[in-house]
Amino acid sequence: MSDEEDDIILSELDDEExxxxxxxxxxxxxxxxxxxxxxxxxxxxxxxxxxxTKALVGGMTIVGKDFRDGILFVPEVLLAANAMKGGMAxxxxxxxxxxxxxxxxxxIGTVKGDIHDIGKNLVSMMMEGAGFEVVDLxxxxxxxxxxxxxxxxxxxxxxxxxxxxxxxxxxxxxxDTLVEQGLxxxxxxxxxxxxxxxxxxxxxxxxxxxxxxAVAVETAKTLVGRKHNQGATA
Amino acid sequence: xxxVFSDFLNSRDWLLADGATGTNLFNMxxxxxxxPEMWNVEHPEKITRLYQMAVDAGSDLFLTNSFGGTAAxxxxxxxxKRVRELSRVAAExxxxxxxxxxxxxxxxxxxxxxxEIMAPMGALxxxxxxxxxxxxxxxxxxGGADVLWLETISAPEEYRxxxxxxxxxxxxxxxxxxxxxxGRTMMGFTSADMAEMVEKLDPAPLAYGANCGVxxxxxxxxxxxxxxxxxxxxxxxxxxxxxxxxxxxxxxxxGTPDLMAEYACLARDAGAKIIGGCCGTMPEHLSKMxxxxxxxxxxxIPTLEQIAEALGGFSSEADGTGDDxxxxxxxxxxxxx
Numbered sequence: 001m002s003d004e005e006d007d008i009i010l011s012e013l014d015d016e017e018x019x020x021x022x023x024x025x026x027x028x029x030x031x032x033x034x035x036x037x038x039x040x041x042x043x044x045x046x047x048x049x050x051x052x053t054k055a056l057v058g059g060m061t062i063v064g065k066d067f068r069d070g071i072l073f074v075p076e077v078l079l080a081a082n083a084m085k086g087g088m089a090x091x092x093x094x095x096x097x098x099x100x101x102x103x104x105x106x107x108i109g110t111v112k113g114d115i116h117d118i119g120k121n122l123v124s125m126m127m128e129g130a131g132f133e134v135v136d137l138x139x140x141x142x143x144x145x146x147x148x149x150x151x152x153x154x155x156x157x158x159x160x161x162x163x164x165x166x167x168x169x170x171x172x173x174x175x176d177t178l179v180e181q182g183l184x185x186x187x188x189x190x191x192x193x194x195x196x197x198x199x200x201x202x203x204x205x206x207x208x209x210x211x212x213x214a215v216a217v218e219t220a221k222t223l224v225g226r227k228h229n230q231g232a233t234a
Numbered sequence: 235x236x237x238v239f240s241d242f243l244n245s246r247d248w249l250l251a252d253g254a255t256g257t258n259l260f261n262m263x264x265x266x267x268x269x270p271e272m273w274n275v276e277h278p279e280k281i282t283r284l285y286q287m288a289v290d291a292g293s294d295l296f297l298t299n300s301f302g303g304t305a306a307x308x309x310x311x312x313x314x315k316r317v318r319e320l321s322r323v324a325a326e327x328x329x330x331x332x333x334x335x336x337x338x339x340x341x342x343x344x345x346x347x348x349x350e351i352m353a354p355m356g357a358l359x360x361x362x363x364x365x366x367x368x369x370x371x372x373x374x375x376x377g378g379a380d381v382l383w384l385e386t387i388s389a390p391e392e393y394r395x396x397x398x399x400x401x402x403x404x405x406x407x408x409x410x411x412x413x414x415x416x417g418r419t420m421m422g423f424t425s426a427d428m429a430e431m432v433e434k435l436d437p438a439p440l441a442y443g444a445n446c447g448v449x450x451x452x453x454x455x456x457x458x459x460x461x462x463x464x465x466x467x468x469x470x471x472x473x474x475x476x477x478x479x480x481x482x483x484x485x486x487x488x489g490t491p492d493l494m495a496e497y498a499c500l501a502r503d504a505g506a507k508i509i510g511g512c513c514g515t516m517p518e519h520l521s522k523m524x525x526x527x528x529x530x531x532x533x534x535i536p537t538l539e540q541i542a543e544a545l546g547g548f549s550s551e552a553d554g555t556g557d558d559x560x561x562x563x564x565x566x567x568x569x570x571x
Binding site: 027066069070073078116118165168173196 | 260478
């Protein structure tokens with residue numbers, strides 16, 4: 001890359017070019033540039049919700065797709081997500097003020113015994129990037145933590161993550177408890193983690209297994225959409 | 235450095251390693267979410283039985299029950315102050331089993347990942363990682379492990395930190411990574427990258443390779459990736475016995491003993507010297523693997539087609555080595571760095 005190309009002045013780009021450039025900058029994990037781009041678009045009178053969906057979500061969709069296809073890996077996605085977080089920090093208060101539509105809400109955490117939160121963090125960030133509100137319970141959650149968060153937060157989705165053979169069966173403990181307490185049908189339950197697969201997700205009674213963060217976002221959108229439709233006709 | 239382990243390795247065509255730790259402990263009643271390492275002191279007889287099962291099934295080498303034994307992992311169970319003790323006992327129990335066996339059996343001190351992301355992307359600095367690995371290494375050494383055995387690593391930075399720690403502990407070591415994401419590690423590291431990396435370490439591992447991941451076929455592809463790099467360094471293949479399924483309330487891996495026997499011979503033919511299983515690999519798998527290695531003649535290096543035919547298809551089209559790397563996305567211009 002020549003120096004000349006390094007000197008793109010974001011504020012001199014028209015809206016369309018700027019959004020394209022922000023896609024690239026997200027892809028390359030350039031946080032300051034993303035923050036600058038968000039501020040420029042807001043300064044031009046863009047609604048915060050449009051900045052989120054058209055620039056940030058659009059860019060993260062490309063990142064997610066290349067992650068899914070084995071072109072990008074965790075380090076690159078973490079950088080991209082970090083850049084997106086920079087943009088989100090600016091937009092979040094504005095979105096709250098303007099009462100922008102909410103796509104859905106998710107409570108997420110790794111299960112008891114599991115501290116591997118890389119995948120879970122990616123899902124959180126990508127879900128936020130897609131416009132979901134995410135309540136992150138962190139690592140090592142016993143079933144009580146999930147129940148309490150579901151009660152307090154009333155999310156659409158419960159997400160659980162496990163990376164180890166020794167911890168993945170705990171997801172079933174949580175789902176079984178939900179069933180016992182008659183709460184299972186109130187939530188969409190998504191599970192993920194390296195040792196899992198679709199069949200496992202079904203066997204333990206989850207709504208879906210999501211093999212990576214990009215799939216989690218797609219699945220969440222589809223299932224929340226379906227749930228809302230059912231709610232409307234019921 | 236010559237050691238009990240390196241002499242043994244040099245004297246043999248292949249070594250049979252062990253199988254699963256977690257899957258076997260579940261069958262003995264370990265509850266999901268609990269720390270397997272606590273059983274070293276709470277149920278030592280069960281850990282002894284775990285080791286004994288591998289030895290009785292024909293393993294030349296078994297890993298200690300200390301995979302999650304770094305402070306980073308034990309912290310989660312409030313046991314971060316017991317790193318040295320839990321690893322020492324894991325090795326001591328292993329030492330007892332190995333010493334009363336009438337053939338040579340190696341006690342390999344298992345060291346798993348911290349579970350944290352290394353700086354600058356994450357919070358774990360190189361210095362702290364080295365310190366944590368060093369603490370565990372000292373415990374395993376004290377308990378009498380013959381060799382340290384790093385496994386299931388995704389980040390090259392973490393592999394290097396462990397190598398440095400093992401040097402400080404003055405212990406010989408081996409180390410495998412887990413290639414579970416489109417044929418690479420979660421961090422995008424390829425088999426070719428790893429083969430190159432290990433040669434630059436001081437001291438380099440006595441053997442290196444792959445464990446866990448996604449089924450036996452993928453693991454074989456990774457082994458071929460190492461072999462293609464042309465290194466003389468012994469290669470380790472420790473693949474899962476198939477894919478996990480949830481059957482009747484417990485995890486079951488769908489790879490049969492016969493399939494694992496097939497895999498063991500293919501791994502040997504491909505050039506792996508230390509061959510074993512990982513998740514889902516039970517004593518009955520190990521016995522079949524031993525029998526196959528002892529009775530079936532060595533064959534040519536298998537092709538990817540032969541591997542897929544014998545063990546099933548791969549989880550992704552490419553693994554990032556050779557010419558089949560997916561193309562980078564074209565950009566408008568500006569790039570980082």
